[in-house]
Amino acid sequence: MLVGALLLALAFAGLGIDGARMFTARRDLQNQADAAALAAASALDAEVYRASAGEVTQLDPAAARQAAARVLAASGARSDLAVAVEVTPERVTVGLRRSVPTTFLRIVGMREQQIGASATAAPRTG
Amino acid sequence: MTRDERGTAIVELAVLGSLIFGLLVQAVVLFGTLHRATLATSAAAREYGRAVMLADSEADALARGRLVVAQAAGNHGLEPEALVATVEGRRGRGELLVVRVRTSVPIARLPFVGEVWPSLGVPVESTHAVQIDRYRGFG
Numbered sequence: 001m002l003v004g005a006l007l008l009a010l011a012f013a014g015l016g017i018d019g020a021r022m023f024t025a026r027r028d029l030q031n032q033a034d035a036a037a038l039a040a041a042s043a044l045d046a047e048v049y050r051a052s053a054g055e056v057t058q059l060d061p062a063a064a065r066q067a068a069a070r071v072l073a074a075s076g077a078r079s080d081l082a083v084a085v086e087v088t089p090e091r092v093t094v095g096l097r098r099s100v101p102t103t104f105l106r107i108v109g110m111r112e113q114q115i116g117a118s119a120t121a122a123p124r125t126g
Numbered sequence: 127m128t129r130d131e132r133g134t135a136i137v138e139l140a141v142l143g144s145l146i147f148g149l150l151v152q153a154v155v156l157f158g159t160l161h162r163a164t165l166a167t168s169a170a171a172r173e174y175g176r177a178v179m180l181a182d183s184e185a186d187a188l189a190r191g192r193l194v195v196a197q198a199a200g201n202h203g204l205e206p207e208a209l210v211a212t213v214e215g216r217r218g219r220g221e222l223l224v225v226r227v228r229t230s231v232p233i234a235r236l237p238f239v240g241e242v243w244p245s246l247g248v249p250v251e252s253t254h255a256v257q258i259d260r261y262r263g264f265g
Binding site: 003006009010013016017020024027028031035038039044067070072074075076 | 143146147150153154157161164165168171172175220222224252253254255256257259260261
């Protein structure tokens with residue numbers, strides 16, 4: 001009975017540890033997505049802005065993607081990170097996905113878990 | 127196996143089981159402490175980055191940064207000086223700033239005794255990068 005109780009305690013502790021690791025990884029991913037989206041949203045198309053005498057503010061897709069990539073690289077993004085940046089003239093959405101290897105959940109056949117986060121930002125003037 | 131020997135085995139099992147269970151509880155508590163430190167450094171790095179990004183001057187950035195790091199530490203049950211924050215990069219429009227927040231989690235801590243070996247700790251660090259708005263004004 002004692003051995004059974006210890007195994008049960010170990011199983012629940014392991015579940016908690018793997019769950020906490022995923023929670024932390026998901027939180028870090030969200031932080032990275034937020035920062036990348038904010039940076040990308042400041043990549044305005046200067047030519048359109050000047051041509052419209054400051055009336056129209058829209059994003060430059062290439063510059064927005066570059067800004068997002070720059071922030072992700074500086075924040076120590078992992079090499080296996082899947083990045084999707086969708087840019088429209090009005091807003092940018094940064095989506096990030098990666099897998100988190102498990103330690104204790106391998107016992108039940110779950111070797112890794114996919115986690116994802118996304119953030120949308122839009123430029124605002126004034 | 128005689129009756130006396132059976133009794134001895136039960137006592138050994140109880141002692142050994144308690145010891146293993148105690149170690150397991152200690153490991154869980156240690157992991158919880160590490161997890162708390164990870165959350166604290168992550169929150170502090172994010173908030174510090176935001177504070178520096180919105181600050182109007184170096185002095186303002188430093189004051190805001192210290193405040194939010196102390197708040198993040200307090201929110202996670204840590205002493206304000208437990209978190210050490212540094213910022214790399216130049217404050218300017220479109221510039222990239224990298225914030226690092228570090229702490230050390232003591233691993234040789236026993237219940238009712240406290241830290242047995244204060245210098246023995248696991249370093250925990252979080253990094254957060256932010257870009258200052260290209261079109262913002264500085265006051």
